[in-house]
Amino acid sequence: MGKLVLIPRPTIERLPLYLRSLTLLDESGVEVVSSEELGRILGITSVQIRKDLAYFGEFGRRGVGYDVADLMQQITEILGVNRPNKFAIVGAGHLGQALARYEGFTEYGFMLAAIFDADPKKIGMEVAGQQVLSADYVTEVVKSLGIQIGVLTVPAPAAQPVAxxxxxxxVRAIWNFAPTRIEAPIDIEVRQENLIVGLLALSYHLAQGK
Amino acid sequence: MGKLVLIPRPTIERLPLYLRSLTLLDESGVEVVSSEELGRILGITSVQIRKDLAYFGEFGRRGVGYDVADLMQQITEILGVNRPNKFAIVGAGHLGQALARYEGFTEYGFMLAAIFDADPKKIGMEVAGQQVLSADYVTEVVKSLGIQIGVLTVPAPAAQPVAxxxxxxxVRAIWNFAPTRIEAPIDIEVRQENLIVGLLALSYHLAQGK
DNA sequence: TAGATTGTTAATCGATTAACAATC
DNA sequence: TAGATTGTTAATCGATTAACAATC
Incomplete structure (x- = not known):
């Protein structure tokens, strides 16, 4: 049983979008939505949405559409946001602090369990209800609190050692904002988030006069 | 002349990675690099790199490799980071401030030309050497300073009106961090950066016990 | 039953990888 | 010349889109 077909990465990345729209629809009292309508809201084709959802099961009713509350629940479970997820931030610079205070994460049950920094000036500071801890205690604290997700907002040279x-x-998943690749065993999910890439990609389009 | 072949999006997003590695190589005095070596550094195959570069010209020397300084220069021009690029941030919350202070952008010649917020409490605050301006003046200031890139770190409902x-x-390019789609004419390049997507994608992998 | 809409199979499109000729 | 490495053409792989049967 289980995953016989590999789920495309783009599909996984669209699920959060579906979830967000469904939540908004649910809040405004909508009970049923068609893939057509959801697609209009998100700027995605209805086929794409149906294909994506079909990887995980048959959630809709032909001739009717999808039950909003039910589909929300299904996607919530698929994404694993039906339970509190603890994460730690290493690097309490501007970006680390901004992520620590980002309210969007809390909405989905993500709890900042610890924040670390190597700079003595930052240690002890309070950020989002957590005292910044010394980076020396990363292993100890992460282990004892059972933290599963690590967010790296350290300078590039520190990324690999901290990882x-x-x-x-x-930790079983790492979200790396340092502009450098990190190596990890295949069972550890690493997501590279390079902000420079975003800005330079925009710049490319300006440069092409497009 | 010009772009007869459309450049794949993934190719464009790899160019900044090449540029970064080349800069590091250049700083450590390396003068020539092969696609093989560059690929090892970045975790990308050498064919991929050669294919990507070939979209823009013949930058290498067969049997030798690529001249580091020359290739840096070429990519710099392709990406349009050979001249100062002005950007404005709208939304001086935690994320907006963190991006304003992000030093990586400055390294590539991106200049924060203005930062705006709608909250009277934030207006007048100094962030990264700029006073936070009232969001009422967005149109006026952006126009008079000739700002070409807009960064949106506003709440979702404000995203479209501000855009x-x-x-x-x-503005000719928009980098949208608000968790909502924005509509724009096709000649305006919009990049959606949804932080929730990143975290939920990681969560998905944890949930699948992978 | 007729109309709407899902879920699935087949076709197309786009990106990566393999193979190899060109050439330093 | 022999070895190395690029640039390009062809093959493969993966994701999206089209077509349509299933069914509410």
Whole structure:
């Protein structure tokens, strides 16, 4: 049983969009939505949406559409946001602090369990209800709190060593904002988020006069 | 002349990675690099790199490799980072401030030309050497300073109206961090950066016990 | 039953990878 | 010349879109 077909990465990345729109629809009292309507809201074709959902099951009713509350529930479970998820931030600079205070994460049950920094000036500071801890305690704290997700907002040279510590401490997923690739065992999910890429891609389009 | 072949989006997004690695190589005195070596550094196959570069010209020397300084220069021009690029941030919350202070952008010649917020408490605050201006002046200021890139770090409901103002003021590219789609004419390049997507995609992998 | 809309199979499109000729 | 490495053409792979049967 289980995943015989590999789910395309783009499909996984669209699920959060579906979830968000469904939540908004639910809040405005809508009970049923068609893939056509959902597609209009998100700027995605209805076929794409049906194809994506079909990877996980038959959630709709032919001739009718999808039950908003039910589909929300299904996607919530698929994405694993039906339970609190603890994450730690390493690097309490501007970006680390901004992510720590980002309310969107809390809405989906993500809890900032710890925030670390190597700079003595930052240690002890309060950020989003958490005291900044010394980066020396990453392994210890992450292990004892059972934190599963690590967010890296450290300078590039620190990224790999900190990632190693996080992995050793039991983290299973790493969200890396440092502009450098990190190596990790295949069972650790690493997501590279390079902000420079975003800005330079925009710049490219300006440069092409497009 | 010109773009007869459409450049794949993934190719454009890899160019900044090449540029970064080349800069590091250049700084450590390396003068020539092969696609093989560059690929090893970045975790990308050498064929991929050669294919990507070939869209823009013949930059290498067969049997030798690529001249680091020359290739840097070429990519710099392709990406349009060979001249100062002005950008404005709308939304001086935590994320907006973090982006305003992000030093990586400055390194590539991006200049924060203005930062705006609608909240009277934030107006007048100094962020990264700029006073936060009232969002009422977006159109006026963006137009008079000739700002071409707008960064949106406003709440979802404000995203579209602010985007409209930016476009009216002459912005040609928008980097949208608000978790909502924005509509824009096709000649305006819009990049959607949804942080929730990143975290939920990681969560998905945890949920699948992968 | 007729109309609407899903879920699935087949066709197309786009990007990556493989193979290899060109050439330094 | 032999070895190395690029640039390009062809093959493969993966994702999206089209077509349509199933069914509410």
């Amino acid at each position: 190693d510590q996080l992995i050793k401490a039991g | 409209d103002q930016l476009i009216k003021a002459g």
